Amino acid sequence: MITTRILTGEAVAGALDDLARLRIAVFRDWPYLYDGDRAYEREYLKAYTAPGAVVVAALDGNRIVGAATGAPMEDHAEDFAAAFADRPERLEDIFYCAESVLLPEYRGHGLGHAFFDGREEQARSLGRRYSAFCSVIRPADHPARPADYRPLDGFWRKRGYEPLPGVIASFHWRDLGDAEETTKQLQFWMKPL
Template sequence: MNDTGSINVRMLTGAAIADSLNDVATLRLDIFREYPYLYQGFREDELDYLGAYTQAPDACIILADDGSAVIGAATGMPLVHEDAQLRGAFTDTPFPLNGIYYVGELLLRPAYRERGLGQELLARLENHIRALGTYDSLTCATVERPDSHPLRPGNYIPITRFLTRTGFSRLSGVTTSFTWCEIDGVERDHPMQFWIKGLN
């Protein structure tokens, strides 16, 4: 269903990003508690991480508002300005780092999913990146969980379905890992799989 008529989508870049960081941090803290991330985060850490978007050239945040409530966001910045663990995954690939734009998040509140809004946010992000005229491809990373994971919901729809439908391809062998505290209070290592989409 495509029902986004009441939603306002706005692009933020540069200094304008700063005013959105608290809203994006709230989305991350709430949505990343869900499967498959199961992430137990802390606001101060989120704001510290998101602060990089105010400094990185060509970084952007796209917000989706329903009235006064922020219900979705997409974030991105050039891969060369991202974490070393993300950059390092591309060391032995044919993709030059300075041509890759990294999609950090695509977040939607549960009530707003499966309505075409994710595609709209991604399309807005892609249009912005193409207009910059510098980047050849988009990449993102997804957490890998076994299908048998005990906390996997019965109605779970993997993000990989959305990525495939919107033109991303799995980059076989291009992976990294991050450690974070899960909602049960235990820190675990999490393998991350990269995906790529050409922009030309």
């Protein structure tokens, strides 16, 4: 039986290795194609031990098989300030639903809803007015795109999220098989809480 658990602070710190392994495994797949590094991931994930941050973990017994991260948007201001510069919402009113990762064999059982429910509950507890996330933009004709790929846009819209026109973030990572990092564009989606 799969259960979900809310992790904060020290509980997140105790799960860093498991979370890093999970992110590297899941983000290797389309559309991320991320060539991850465990040391980088551990360091990155430490941000989710901070006050206000949350990890919603999916567990099969004691094994973490999925996780969704979230934190106050101002904790990511360096990365997102430019994308939101022309928006009326203050970063301090937004909760950032960062990454959701779930091993393929556990998909299709409602855990995506549990991931958003947990993060949105955290956002409300912090008095946030909006919940936002971003999705990687890849061309439809990308050679690594699986023929059976189904975008999650319909799921996100059913949850009340809509893409924010022109609100695009840029991040750098190394794709599988590449020698260097390249810039990726990510589309922000948001909903009022």
